[in-house]
Amino acid sequence: MHPDKWPGPKGYNLGFYKHLWSSCSEDIFKSCCVWLDIGQFPTSLNSSNIAFIPKVNSQTTMKDWRPISHV
Numbered sequence: 001m002h003p004d005k006w007p008g009p010k011g012y013n014l015g016f017y018k019h020l021w022s023s024c025s026e027d028i029f030k031s032c033c034v035w036l037d038i039g040q041f042p043t044s045l046n047s048s049n050i051a052f053i054p055k056v057n058s059q060t061t062m063k064d065w066r067p068i069s070h071v
Contacts, residue, residue, distance in 0.1 A: 002014070049069070052066065052068075054066075
């Protein structure tokens with residue numbers, strides 16, 4: 001994954017986490033372990049932002065758009 005791609009819902013991109021991984025990895029690991037222990041993920045993990053990118057200069061139908069999703 002490219003570190004400067006679109007930021008997530010909280011505004012942090014992959015580069016942020018890579019740069020600060022030594023500081024935040026333990027918290028992220030502990031959170032994941034809790035989710036796995038209780039068998040339930042926070043509902044916010046299932047959210048996604050969808051954007052439509054035009055494929056052609058003049059869009060007249062939905063086929064003329066490319067949907068992309070980012071969590």
